[in-house]
Amino acid sequence: MGALPKIDYIMDNLTLEDIAKKAGVSRSTVSRVINNQESVREEVRQRVLRIIDETGYQPHFAARSLASRRSRLIGLVIPRGVHTLFTDPYFPRLIQGISQACNQNDYTLSLFIFNSEEEEKKLYPRISRQGMLDGLIVQAAQLEDELLTQLMERGASFIIAGRPYNLPEANFIDVDNVFAARTAVKHLIQQGRKRIGTITGPKNTTAGIDRYEGYQIELKEHGLEIDDRLVVEGDFTEEGGYTAGIQLLKHNPDAVFSASDVMALGLIRAANELNLKVPEDFALVGFDDLPPAKSSNPKLTTIRQPILRLGIHLVETLLDIIDNGGELPQRIMLDTELIIRESCGSGYR
Amino acid sequence: MGALPKIDYIMDNLTLEDIAKKAGVSRSTVSRVINNQESVREEVRQRVLRIIDETGYQPHFAARSLASRRSRLIGLVIPRGVHTLFTDPYFPRLIQGISQACNQNDYTLSLFIFNSEEEEKKLYPRISRQGMLDGLIVQAAQLEDELLTQLMERGASFIIAGRPYNLPEANFIDVDNVFAARTAVKHLIQQGRKRIGTITGPKNTTAGIDRYEGYQIELKEHGLEIDDRLVVEGDFTEEGGYTAGIQLLKHNPDAVFSASDVMALGLIRAANELNLKVPEDFALVGFDDLPPAKSSNPKLTTIRQPILRLGIHLVETLLDIIDNGGELPQRIMLDTELIIRESCGSGYR
DNA sequence: GTGAAAGCGCTAACAG
DNA sequence: CTGTTAGCGCTTTCAC
Numbered sequence: 001m002g003a004l005p006k007i008d009y010i011m012d013n014l015t016l017e018d019i020a021k022k023a024g025v026s027r028s029t030v031s032r033v034i035n036n037q038e039s040v041r042e043e044v045r046q047r048v049l050r051i052i053d054e055t056g057y058q059p060h061f062a063a064r065s066l067a068s069r070r071s072r073l074i075g076l077v078i079p080r081g082v083h084t085l086f087t088d089p090y091f092p093r094l095i096q097g098i099s100q101a102c103n104q105n106d107y108t109l110s111l112f113i114f115n116s117e118e119e120e121k122k123l124y125p126r127i128s129r130q131g132m133l134d135g136l137i138v139q140a141a142q143l144e145d146e147l148l149t150q151l152m153e154r155g156a157s158f159i160i161a162g163r164p165y166n167l168p169e170a171n172f173i174d175v176d177n178v179f180a181a182r183t184a185v186k187h188l189i190q191q192g193r194k195r196i197g198t199i200t201g202p203k204n205t206t207a208g209i210d211r212y213e214g215y216q217i218e219l220k221e222h223g224l225e226i227d228d229r230l231v232v233e234g235d236f237t238e239e240g241g242y243t244a245g246i247q248l249l250k251h252n253p254d255a256v257f258s259a260s261d262v263m264a265l266g267l268i269r270a271a272n273e274l275n276l277k278v279p280e281d282f283a284l285v286g287f288d289d290l291p292p293a294k295s296s297n298p299k300l301t302t303i304r305q306p307i308l309r310l311g312i313h314l315v316e317t318l319l320d321i322i323d324n325g326g327e328l329p330q331r332i333m334l335d336t337e338l339i340i341r342e343s344c345g346s347g348y349r
Numbered sequence: 350m351g352a353l354p355k356i357d358y359i360m361d362n363l364t365l366e367d368i369a370k371k372a373g374v375s376r377s378t379v380s381r382v383i384n385n386q387e388s389v390r391e392e393v394r395q396r397v398l399r400i401i402d403e404t405g406y407q408p409h410f411a412a413r414s415l416a417s418r419r420s421r422l423i424g425l426v427i428p429r430g431v432h433t434l435f436t437d438p439y440f441p442r443l444i445q446g447i448s449q450a451c452n453q454n455d456y457t458l459s460l461f462i463f464n465s466e467e468e469e470k471k472l473y474p475r476i477s478r479q480g481m482l483d484g485l486i487v488q489a490a491q492l493e494d495e496l497l498t499q500l501m502e503r504g505a506s507f508i509i510a511g512r513p514y515n516l517p518e519a520n521f522i523d524v525d526n527v528f529a530a531r532t533a534v535k536h537l538i539q540q541g542r543k544r545i546g547t548i549t550g551p552k553n554t555t556a557g558i559d560r561y562e563g564y565q566i567e568l569k570e571h572g573l574e575i576d577d578r579l580v581v582e583g584d585f586t587e588e589g590g591y592t593a594g595i596q597l598l599k600h601n602p603d604a605v606f607s608a609s610d611v612m613a614l615g616l617i618r619a620a621n622e623l624n625l626k627v628p629e630d631f632a633l634v635g636f637d638d639l640p641p642a643k644s645s646n647p648k649l650t651t652i653r654q655p656i657l658r659l660g661i662h663l664v665e666t667l668l669d670i671i672d673n674g675g676e677l678p679q680r681i682m683l684d685t686e687l688i689i690r691e692s693c694g695s696g697y698r
Numbered sequence: 699g700t701g702a703a704a705g706c707g708c709t710a711a712c713a714g
Numbered sequence: 715c716t717g718t719t720a721g722c723g724c725t726t727t728c729a730c
Contacts, residue, residue, distance in 0.1 A: 013479065026701045031725060040701055058474055061481035062414035066706050071411060073459075084440040089641050093435055101474060108481075110422070110459045113448040124451060131364065131707085131729030132410035132457075139549040179719055236642040242641055269646055291436050295587040297618055364707055376719045381708060388715055412707030415722050480723085 014057045015205050018107060022055070032057055063342070065131060066276045073108050074318060075133045080114040084236045087126040088262060089290040090307060094161065097311020098137060105319055106233070107134075137314050140164050140172070142204045159318045159330070161310065163206040171321060171330040173313050177207055180303045180336040181214025182221075184285040187301070187338055189222050191346050193255035193283055198229030199244045199267060201259040208233070211259045211287065234263045241266025249274055253282050255344075261293045263304055264343070268296055277346030289339050298342035306334050325327045344345040356482070363406045372397045385407055415478060423667060424482045427491040429463040433585045436641040437611060439656060443510065446660020447486060454668055456483075468620040469496070477503060484671045486663050489513050489521070489554045502530050508667045508679070510659065520670060520679040522662050526556055528687040529652045530563025531570075532607050533634040536687055537651070538571050540695050541602035542632055546579030548593045548616060550608040557582070560608045560636065576600070583612045590615025598623055602631050604693075610635040610642045610651055613692070617622055627695030647691035654672050655683055 004251040016206060020027045032040050051057075060091075063283060065071040076098060078085055085091050112127055114120040124147070127133060138148065140162030148167055151158050160172035189195050190264045199207030212231070219226055222270075229251040232244040241263030248256065249270060258264035264286035278284050278298055286293060286345045289304035317330055335349055365383075369376045374393060376635070381389050382397040387399075400406075414420040425447060426435055434440050451458045461476055463469040476482060487497065489511030497516055500507050509521035537545050547564045550557030562581070568575055578600040580595040590612030597605065598619060607613035613635035620627055627633050627647055635642060638653035666679055688694060 008353060016725095017723080028701060028726080029725080031699085032700090035725080041699060044699085056474075058478045060415070060479045060723050061659060063480065063706090064725080065411035066409070066415050066708085067725040068724075069706075069725095070482050086445055087438070089435070090443060095460070096435055096462065096464070099460060100464055101467075103462075103464070103468050108455050108459050108461075108475065111448060111456075113445065115445070115449055115452070118450050119449075126457065129407045130409045131412065233382070238640065242644070266644065269644065293593070295615065295618065297621060318542070345356075366707080367711095376708080377710085377718080378716060384709085390715060393715085409707050412722090413709075415724085416707075416709040418709095418722075496718085 004018040014055055015060070019051055019057050020049065020057065020285055022051050023065055027099075029179040030166075043118060049185045067097050068181065069131070071132060071134055073107060073135045074102065074315070075110045075112050075127050077112045077127060077136055077138045077143060077147070078114060079139060079147050080116060080120055081141040081145075082139055085113065085267040088260070089258075089292060090288060090305075092312050093290060093307040094139075097308040098315055100308075101312040101315035105315065107162055107315070107319070114156045125148070128156060134275055135159075135318045137161055137318060140174075140206060142202075143206070150158035151252065156324045157326070159314055159319070159321060161206075162316055165251070169329050171317065173310060173317060173330075173334065174206075175305050175310070175336050176333040177210035178214040178217065180287070180305075181211040181257065181259075183214075183336070183338050184287065184303050185215050185218040185339075186222075187255065187284060187346075188255040188283055189218070189224070189243050191255070191344060194224065195227070195230065196228075196255040197222065197232070197248050197251070197253035199232055199234040199241055199248065199259060199263050203233055208259065214215040215257055222246055232261065234266075236260050236263060238262050240268075242270050245270030246274075249276060249282075256282065256285075258286045261290060261300055263287040264300055265292055265296050266304070268343075280344050283345045284343040285338075286343070293339075293341070301341045301346070302339050304337045304339050305338070312336060361428075361672075363404055365448060366404050368397065368400055368598075370406065371400050380458075388614055394595045401483060418480070420481060420483055421455060422459055422482050423664070424459045424461050424476050424485045425453065426461045426476060426485055426496070427463060428488060428494060428496050429465060430470050430490040430494075431488055435464065436586050438641060439609075439637060439654075442639060442653070442656040443488075443660050446657040449659075450661040450664035456664070457538050457666070463554065466595070470629035472497070479506065479515075482668045484508075486510055486667060488525075489555060491551075492555070505584070505673045506667065506674075508663055510663055512559065513556055518678050519664055520666065522659060522666060522679070522681040522683065523555075524654050524659070524685050525682040527563040527566065529636070529654075530606065530608075530686050531567040532558040532563075532685070533636065533652050534564050534567040536689075536693060536695075537604040537606065537632055538567070540604070540632055540693060543573065544579065544599050544602045545573065545580070545604040546574070546600070546602035546605065547606045548581055548583040548590055548597065548608060548612050550582075551584055553584055557608065583608065583615075585609050585612060586616075587615040591619050594619030597633075598625060604632040605634075607633065610637040610639060610645075610649055613649055613651070614641055614645050627692050632694045633692040634687075635692070642688075642690070646691070650690045650693035650695070651688050653686045653688045657683070659683060661697045 016027045041155040043248045136158035138160050143165040158194040200212045232248045234240040245267035285298045286302035289302045293300040293302050365376045369379045399510050415662035476657040492514040512523040549561045581597045583589040594616035635649045635651035638651045641652050642649040
C-alpha cells in the first residue's frame with residue numbers, strides 16, 4: 001500500500017549490465033534510454049523502461065559521476081562570519097527555495113557551514129574537490145571575503161547570494177537594497193515623519209551598507225538632514241535590535257527604519273520597556289516580511305524580499321553557468337515590495 | 350596572503366598516477382598514504398605527502414566512491430509534514446549540530462526537504478540510490494510515517510531524530526520529553542499553581558504526545574485533576590501559540606506549560622491583548638531554550654533541550670551504524686534541564 | 699539504431 | 715613494504 005514507489009527488493013544492486021541482459025540489448029542502449037537520448041527505437045525504449053520500472057533499477061551515482069564528469073550535486077556555502085544563520089529566518093527560507101529548485105532540476109544540495117576559521121580551512125579543499133560538486137552557491141558574508149577571491153582565481157562555477165564587495169567579475173543575485181530602503185524611508189516621510197532614525201545592518205556587509213545608503217539618499221532627497229545619533233548599527237538579531245533600540249530611542253525619533261524585521265522586534269521590546277508606543281510615538285518600517293513580521297504587536301509594515309524566488313533564481317542561474325560557462329558575469333537585482341501593516345501608522349491595508 | 354591553502358593552480362586535475370610518477374612510486378603506495386595505511390615506509394610517506402601538498406592534489410571524489418563503495422556523504426531528510434522547518438529555531442540549530450559533526454568526521458551533509466507529496470515521491474529514489482549516500486538522518490514527522498517503514502524494509506542505514514511512532518526496531522535519538530514535561534509542570538506546581546493549562550504540540554507527533562503525557566502524569570501525581578478546557582493543541586508556531594492562547598486564557602489558568610518557546614511567545618502576545626500579565630496572572634514555562642526564550646518579556650522559564658548535542662550524537666551514532674551495521678537498535682534519550690528565568694514567577698536565577 | 703570496447707580515477711586483493 | 719592487476723558501474727566514441 002505505498003504511495004512511495006514499491007519495488008522488487010529481491011533484485012537489488014542491479015547494474016546496467018543486468019538490465020541490458022533482461023531486455024536483450026546492450027549496455028549502451030540502456031544507458032541511452034536512461035539518458036533520454038533520441039536514437040533508440042521506440043519499441044526498445046519501452047521494453048527497457050518497463051524493465052527498469054519493474055526492477056526499480058537506479059543507476060549507480062558514483063559510477064555515473066565518474067564516467068560523465070558530472071555529479072549533479074551543488075553546494076551551498078555559508079562562510080564564517082554569517083552568525084545569524086541560526087537566528088535569522090532569512091536562511092531557512094533561502095534554503096527552502098534552493099532546495100526546491102534543486103529538486104526540480106534533479107540536483108542534490110549539500111551544505112557547507114563554516115562554523116570557525118578552522119572549519120573553513122578544512123572544508124575549502126572539500127568544496128573544491130574534483131568530481132564532487134558541479135557548482136556552488138555562496139552566501140555573501142563580510143566585505144573582502146577571501147573565499148570568494150580564491151574561488152574566482154580557481155575558475156570555479158559559483159554564484160553569490162547577495163552583492164559581494166569589490167568583485168566586479170563575480171556572479172551574484174541580490175535584491176535592490178538601496179531602492180528598497182529608499183521606499184521604506186519615503187513611506188515614513190509621506191506619513192509626515194521628520195526625525196527618522198535607522199537601525200542598520202552590520203556595516204561590514206553589503207546588505208548593511210546598501211540599506212543604510214538608501215536611507216541616506218532618501219533623506220537627502222527630501223531635504224532632511226541626518227542626525228548621527230539616530231543611526232545605530234545592529235547585527236540582524238533581536239537582541240541587537242533591542243540594544244540598538246534602547247540607544248536610539250533616547251534621541252526621540254518619530255520614525256525608525258529597521259534593516260530587518262527581527263531587529264524591529266527587538267526595537268519594539270525596547271519601546272515597551274520605555275513606555276513608548278508604536279506607531280503613536282514613533283512609526284516603524286522593517287525589512288524582510290518573514291513570519292516574525294506578523295507576530296509582533298503592532299504588526300510590521302515592512303519591505304518584502306522575494307527570498308524564495310531568490311533561492312530558485314540562484315539555482316537556475318548557477319545551472320546555467322555550469323552548463324554554458326558564464327561568459328559575462330551575471331549581476332541580477334530582484335525587486336522588493338512595501339507591505340503596509342500597522343507599525344507605520346498609516347492604517348491596515 | 351591567504352589563510353586558505355594556496356596551491357599551484359597550473360597543476361590541476363591531477364590523478365593518483367601523476368603523483369605516483371612524481372614521487373617515483375606506484376599508484377597503490379600513494380593510495381595507501383592518502384588512506385593513512387600503516388604499511389608505508391616513513392620516508393616514502395613523507396615524500397608522497399610533500400608532493401601532494403605541493404601540487405594541491407585532491408583525490409577524485411567519484412572515483413574514490415566508486416572503488417571503495419563509500420561516498421562519505423550522508424543525507425538529512427525532512428519529511429513533508431514538517432511544516433515548522435522554516436519557523437522553528439529548532440531546525441537551524443539541529444542542522445548546525447549535524448553539520449559540525451559531519452565536518453569533524455570528514456563527511457559531507459546533503460539536504461533532502463520534501464516540500465510536497467510530489468517531491469517525496471521524486472526524492473525517495475534519490476535518497477535510496479546506489480552509491481550516493483552512506484546513511485541517513487531522518488527527522489521524525491507525523492505518526493506512521495511511511496517513509497520510515499520503507500527505509501526499514503530496505504535495510505537502509507539510518508537514524509531518526511526524535512522518537513518514531515510504533516517502530517520498535519528503528520534507531521533513534523530523542524530527548525526524554527515525558528520527563529522534561531513533568532519537570533516543567535512540577536516546577537509550576539511547586540510555585541503553588543493549581544489551574545495549570547498546556548498548549549500542546551501537534552497530537553500527531555510524538556513530541557506533542559510525549560510532552561502532553563508528561564503534563565498529565567505530573568498533574569495526577571499531585572492529585573490535580575485535568576480540566577480539558579485548559580488543554581489546547583498548538584502547532585509549534587507563534588501564530589498557533591497565539592490562537593491557542595486566546596482560547597486557553599478564557600478559562601483562567603493560573604499557569605501554562607507551553608510545549609515550545611515559540612508558542613509561548615504567541616501566548617504572551619495573546620495575554621497582552623487580554624491585559625493579562627505574566628507571571629502575575631499566570632505563570633509560564635516553555636520548552637526549547639533557544640534564542641526566542643530570551644527575547645520575550647518576561648524572559649521565559651523553559652526546558653533546555655541539548656539540540657546541538659543531539660545533532661552531533663545523531664551523526665556519530667549513524668556513522669557507527671554505517672561502520673558496524675547496527676545489530677541491536679539504538680534508542681537513545683538525552684537529558685534536559687529546567688532553566689528558570691522570569692515567566693514562572695519564581696525569581697531570576 | 700545498436701553494440702563493442704575503451705576508459706573515468708580510484709581501491710583492494712594478491713604476489714612478491 | 716611495495717607493485718601489478720583487476721575491477722567498481724557507467725558514458726562515450728567508433729564502427730557497423
